[in-house]
Amino acid sequence: MQPKNKVSITRRTIMYGLASTAIFAPTILRAETSAPVRRNTSSFRTHRWEDHFETLGVGLILSDTASKVLQHWTQDGEMRLYPTSVPLSEDLTRLGYTEVVEKRKNPSWAPTPSMRERNPEWPARILGGDPANPLGTRALYLSWQYYRIHGTQDTRKIGRRSSNGCIGLYNEHIEEVFDRTPVGTQVKLI
Template sequence: MQARNRLSLTRRSFARGLGAMVLFAPSIVRAQTIDPVRRNVSSFRTHAWQDHFDALGVGLIISDTNSKVLQHWTTDGEMRLYPTSVPLSEDLTRLGYTEVVEKRENPSWAPTPSMRERNPEWPARIPGGDPANPLGTRALYLSWQYYRIHGTQDTRKIGRRSSNGCIGLYNEHIEEVFERAPVGTQVKLI
């Protein structure tokens, strides 16, 4: 009889503990009822290239500054997504159509005149290959002066508003885009 009372007490204790947990830790219960895959969905919003361009041409890039993602299509229609860093503020952000006019491996970096004005302590130039170079290992130069799609040595910047106007990618991602995107690739920043 005593064993049965102990078992009964244990069940009651368990039920009380479970009730307290539901009352005092509702987030645990809610976490179990939410689809775990849905909770981990990225914030990337993809775009159909046809909504922005008439034809693929030699390829095209759409960089969404809100969802911080770059979509690249090759001439045969293959599309890949890449997380990006985007400009720090709206006044540094340029939106609209441009194109890739030059490509450089291990580009050197020089701050723009406005960057020098805001940060006079910055060096006048950092050579390509230098770990302090903010352009990373590759850069796609756009038809807009001073604007680039480039790599970064500082991977903490990806997924954030952290640039002075450019679109930044992980070095391994810009190397992939660099190989796949010829000069003349159409670009739209939205």
């Protein structure tokens, strides 16, 4: 009989100890060397409209492609902030001044000629209201051909580089912006 305070070491206890060390060691090492993760909300940078436009006019939209946020000011100066998706790459990104020239509820979608070149398997057209429609429930058409601020059915895209040039918002957010944005609203993408 062994005394009560003596610990019995067997091959099985050694194997369990080695196995648990092997399992948890990578996690411990990763925790010690990894940098803190910045979440999308903490990376939002807000801008003053006066730094980009001369007057509020009928309203303003400023979309920051670096921090993936859209700021919308109404004519009376009320500002709201929305997370966005932005173009996949710099060559798909157009920056500068434009304006809202048209608004559409449940817009249909057709790929641009360059999209068809890159993705010939894509359909020629998707009707509005179709769950596969990448424009979501609303679209603001800009004075730049093929560029839109629109909703998305795929909410995983928000906060990421995921579009072919447009600025995407959650459907509930684009519906709010759509209702508050008249044609002629000034827009700037930075």
